[in-house]
Amino acid sequence: MTGALTPAIAAAGPVIPNYGSQSSKCVVHNHFFCTDWVSHNWGSILWPALRQHVLLTAIAVAIGFAISLALALAAHRYRVIERPTVLITTFLYTIPALALFELLVAPVGANIYSAEIALVSYTLLILFRNILTGLREVPEEVLDAAEGMGMTRRQALLRVELPLALPAIVAGLRIAVVTIIALATIVYTIYDKGLGVPIHAALGEGPFKTELIAAGGLTVLLALGADALLVLAQRALTPWARAKGG
Amino acid sequence: MKTADTAHNEGSSAFAKAGEPEYGAAQGQSRAAELELSGVSKRYAGQREAAIVDLSLTVPAGEVCVLVGPSGSGKTTAMRLINRLISITGGDILLGGRSVLERDARELRREIGYVIQQTGLFPHQTVGENIATVPGLLGWSKQRIGARVQELMELIGLDPQEMAGRYPAQLSGGQRQRVGVARALAADPPLMLMDEPFGAIDPINRARLQDEFLSLQAKVKKTIVFVTHDIDEAIKMGDRIAILRDGGRLAQYDTPREILIHPADEFVAEFVGADRAIKRLSLTTLDELQLMAPDGEKLGAARVPAKASVRDALSTILTAGGEAVTVVDAQDRVQGMLTLGLIEQLLSQEAAQPAQGADGADGAGSTDGAVARAVVEQTREAAR
Amino acid sequence: MHEFVEAFKFIAHNGAVAGHPGLPSLAYLALQTLKVAAIGLAISVAIALPLGVWLGHIHRGSFFAINTGNIGRALPSLAVLAIGDAFLGLGLTVVELALVVLAVPPIVTNAYLGVDGVDDDLVDAARGMGLSEWQILTRVELPLALPLIFVGLSTAAVFVVSTTTIASLAGFSGSLGDIIANETSYHFSGVLGAAICVAALALAVDGALTLVQVALTPRGLRIGRETGERQVAVAPGTT
Numbered sequence: 001m002t003g004a005l006t007p008a009i010a011a012a013g014p015v016i017p018n019y020g021s022q023s024s025k026c027v028v029h030n031h032f033f034c035t036d037w038v039s040h041n042w043g044s045i046l047w048p049a050l051r052q053h054v055l056l057t058a059i060a061v062a063i064g065f066a067i068s069l070a071l072a073l074a075a076h077r078y079r080v081i082e083r084p085t086v087l088i089t090t091f092l093y094t095i096p097a098l099a100l101f102e103l104l105v106a107p108v109g110a111n112i113y114s115a116e117i118a119l120v121s122y123t124l125l126i127l128f129r130n131i132l133t134g135l136r137e138v139p140e141e142v143l144d145a146a147e148g149m150g151m152t153r154r155q156a157l158l159r160v161e162l163p164l165a166l167p168a169i170v171a172g173l174r175i176a177v178v179t180i181i182a183l184a185t186i187v188y189t190i191y192d193k194g195l196g197v198p199i200h201a202a203l204g205e206g207p208f209k210t211e212l213i214a215a216g217g218l219t220v221l222l223a224l225g226a227d228a229l230l231v232l233a234q235r236a237l238t239p240w241a242r243a244k245g246g
Numbered sequence: 247m248k249t250a251d252t253a254h255n256e257g258s259s260a261f262a263k264a265g266e267p268e269y270g271a272a273q274g275q276s277r278a279a280e281l282e283l284s285g286v287s288k289r290y291a292g293q294r295e296a297a298i299v300d301l302s303l304t305v306p307a308g309e310v311c312v313l314v315g316p317s318g319s320g321k322t323t324a325m326r327l328i329n330r331l332i333s334i335t336g337g338d339i340l341l342g343g344r345s346v347l348e349r350d351a352r353e354l355r356r357e358i359g360y361v362i363q364q365t366g367l368f369p370h371q372t373v374g375e376n377i378a379t380v381p382g383l384l385g386w387s388k389q390r391i392g393a394r395v396q397e398l399m400e401l402i403g404l405d406p407q408e409m410a411g412r413y414p415a416q417l418s419g420g421q422r423q424r425v426g427v428a429r430a431l432a433a434d435p436p437l438m439l440m441d442e443p444f445g446a447i448d449p450i451n452r453a454r455l456q457d458e459f460l461s462l463q464a465k466v467k468k469t470i471v472f473v474t475h476d477i478d479e480a481i482k483m484g485d486r487i488a489i490l491r492d493g494g495r496l497a498q499y500d501t502p503r504e505i506l507i508h509p510a511d512e513f514v515a516e517f518v519g520a521d522r523a524i525k526r527l528s529l530t531t532l533d534e535l536q537l538m539a540p541d542g543e544k545l546g547a548a549r550v551p552a553k554a555s556v557r558d559a560l561s562t563i564l565t566a567g568g569e570a571v572t573v574v575d576a577q578d579r580v581q582g583m584l585t586l587g588l589i590e591q592l593l594s595q596e597a598a599q600p601a602q603g604a605d606g607a608d609g610a611g612s613t614d615g616a617v618a619r620a621v622v623e624q625t626r627e628a629a630r
Numbered sequence: 631m632h633e634f635v636e637a638f639k640f641i642a643h644n645g646a647v648a649g650h651p652g653l654p655s656l657a658y659l660a661l662q663t664l665k666v667a668a669i670g671l672a673i674s675v676a677i678a679l680p681l682g683v684w685l686g687h688i689h690r691g692s693f694f695a696i697n698t699g700n701i702g703r704a705l706p707s708l709a710v711l712a713i714g715d716a717f718l719g720l721g722l723t724v725v726e727l728a729l730v731v732l733a734v735p736p737i738v739t740n741a742y743l744g745v746d747g748v749d750d751d752l753v754d755a756a757r758g759m760g761l762s763e764w765q766i767l768t769r770v771e772l773p774l775a776l777p778l779i780f781v782g783l784s785t786a787a788v789f790v791v792s793t794t795t796i797a798s799l800a801g802f803s804g805s806l807g808d809i810i811a812n813e814t815s816y817h818f819s820g821v822l823g824a825a826i827c828v829a830a831l832a833l834a835v836d837g838a839l840t841l842v843q844v845a846l847t848p849r850g851l852r853i854g855r856e857t858g859e860r861q862v863a864v865a866p867g868t869t
Contacts, residue, residue: 091833094788096788096795097792098795098807103822103826106633106822139364141365141366144331144362149355149360149379149429150353160370181706182705183706196708199709203712207712220705223703224701227700239413240415
């Protein structure tokens with residue numbers, strides 16, 4: 001038994017399989033996957049949802065990365081910061097998305113801000129941990145040499161520590177990006193954007209298989225694609241990691 | 247052997263303009279400054295014993311001073327005080343007559359070459375980029391850096407075309423050490439600090455690297471402070487040796503020869519080793535000796551090159567059964583004969599000379615001579 | 631804030647809503663959530679833990695172990711549930727199936743990384759001393775792999791609780807998500823109250839697992855480790 005739609009979605013209206021004047025037999029009979037429906041509704045439903053989804057993710061990861069980087073650099077310098085940061089970010093990470101969204105609606109409202117605050121929270125633990133670990137894995141003697149040669153702290157950080165921490169940082173970004181893409185499908189419960197919207201709409205109708213597979217499939221493809229891109233980026237940025245044996 | 251005159255000329259004038267001290271660099275020569283440690287001490291907070299106590303010594307420009315001592319003697323600490331990686335708690339350190347404490351630490355370090363045991367090469371940068379680090383920090387032009395990298399790589403025996411683009415992970419241990427040295431030399435520093443640079447290398451390659459470094463130093467003549475725990479390395483590499491004892495106190499500071507002939511006290515004598523007479527023999531080559539005239543057509547039991555050390559020659563004599571050996575030059579012409587008696591003479595002569603150390607220590611010279619004679623006597627006995 | 635006060639009142643009344651007498655109580659739904667989650671987790675652990683541990687022990691199948699983790703993370707819970715709903719109808723079995731699909735990857739990946747990552751020298755020494763493979767696994771590898779294994783278990787547990795509540799969005803009834811998906815009946819105060827309960831539930835499950843981990847960790851290892859430090863598997867899939 002489907003629950004009633006939340007107010008934000010009610011306004012959007014249900015999607016009817018025999019939409020408009022084009023209703024192929026495939027759609028009416030709710031077959032597995034109707035390419036005609038997809039091509040017909042790509043521009044009006046799927047593509048906007050995909051765009052929104054990408055935007056939601058990008059904003060969340062960008063902000064999350066900025067915060068995590070700042071925290072990790074601070075923790076790298078002052079050890080005391082690490083423990084409380086891990087505790088808080090773990091706490092946030094543990095709260096299920098559905099709950100966190102609703103919890104934020106109370107103070108912030110059912111809008112993009114709640115959505116982004118929640119999504120950002122989920123990136124923090126992963127990114128903070130990975131960046132800090134990456135920084136710590138830089139070999140001691142390399143840092144000693146950098147300092148001994150006369151680099152300032154800032155120069156050593158920018159020219160030596162961060163580049164060498166890149167593999168761990170990118171690993172963290174991969175996990176974060178993929179996680180957020182998956183979580184963003186739930187954003188629709190408080191803010192009707194993202195690929196969760198067509199999924200939800202499809203659920204209300206039957207469920208409407210084609211739309212489900214299209215939207216769900218897009219989410220998965222998006223995640224895998226982003227992951228692959230990041231792997232390529234990492235390979236490009238760390239040429240020394242592949243050069244082995246003279 | 248050219249030392250990239252252009253780079254150095256630019257270097258001196260650029261620094262002169264900036265008001266930096268001229269370290270006595272004439273046109274086309276590599277820079278080297280005098281280093282003076284004056285009453286230097288280091289005490290860590292909360293520790294009863296000081297790490298370094300009242301260390302005073304002067305390293306003349308262009309010389310290699312080896313800091314050697316047992317672990318815990320503070321030799322690495324002393325070295326790191328010089329480039330202020332560790333802060334001094336008493337005394338002063340003067341480079342080229344100017345206190346290092348007055349200068350900005352970062353600027354100071356860019357003027358000092360720094361080589362450590364694990365090399366600390368930046369894994370994410372190529373060989374060329376590694377070497378170019380300090381010149382880059384100093385703001386040299388791209389061409390100047392490029393030329394300098396090229397020159398240095400040739401100096402250390404690595405083909406620039408092939409190797410400049412490689413990453414440290416692709417090099418052998420010996421190659422990495424050489425790159426580390428090149429990197430330290432890049433900005434033509436007036437002083438080099440080297441902390442057990444060859445310690446992690448296997449003995450065969452270590453000897454090669456030491457030899458290569460010595461010939462390099464013969465060309466660039468830098469002021470060098472070299473830390474090691476190996477007395478043999480100290481004797482081989484140092485123009486002067488500073489022996490530190492537990493608690494960072496200076497036991498003796500002298501040339502290798504003086505330390506071997508006249509050790510300042512019990513500790514030094516022990517540290518140097520009971521075989522110091524034999525060690526001394528490695529300091530002299532055969533062509534420096536007055537050899538015996540060849541006895542007509544009679545040949546020695548073996549042939550020894552004139553460039554060999556007396557110590558190696560002694561080894562040959564012993565293997566040949568204690569008989570005299572023939573000394574030949576590079577073209578295999580006979581220079582003379584070497585006998586056990588000659589070696590004994592050499593040892594006695596050295597021992598009889600008065601001590602000539604900077605600290606004027608009158609050591610156990612006579613005992614040493616007796617020991618030497620005893621060694622030679624026993625060898626004679628065994629040979630019969 | 632006003633809404634939170636209302637939410638706590640809702641909780642205090644065990645989810646009773648004026649004018650809707652037939653609605654299931656909060657306690658009931660919470661318990662249901664736990665039940666569904668527990669079954670799903672148990673099945674997942676039974677499948678994934680031995681698999682991951684074994685692969686880690688023989689140091690094989692890293693590609694598989696690490697990439698299931700990646701792919702598993704990429705599957706949105708809602709999509710998996712929705713597809714299950716579309717093709718199989720949404721009953722308890724399908725929900726459990728979805729839970730297993732989502733929970734297995736983190737357990738496998740972390741178990742693999744944990745066991746695989748045990749210092750080779752230690753395993754070598756143990757083998758040299760004559761320990762059997764099974765003994766090496768139970769006495770050396772597992773104790774040392776515990777932190778990462780529990781990272782996987784906690785991740786999966788929270789995942790499972792979270793997905794159970796999401797199942798209500800897909801049309802499944804029998805979890806706290808029912809309330810969240812049904813704002814018309816429960817009003818926002820109910821939704822908020824349920825959300826607080828879900829959060830509390832997840833934190834409690836996580837906390838319980840941490841206690842279990844501490845209990846299982848041998849004393850010698852506990853001393854050398856900071857408590858409360860959670861490691862998220864840092865570099866799965868790092869090339």
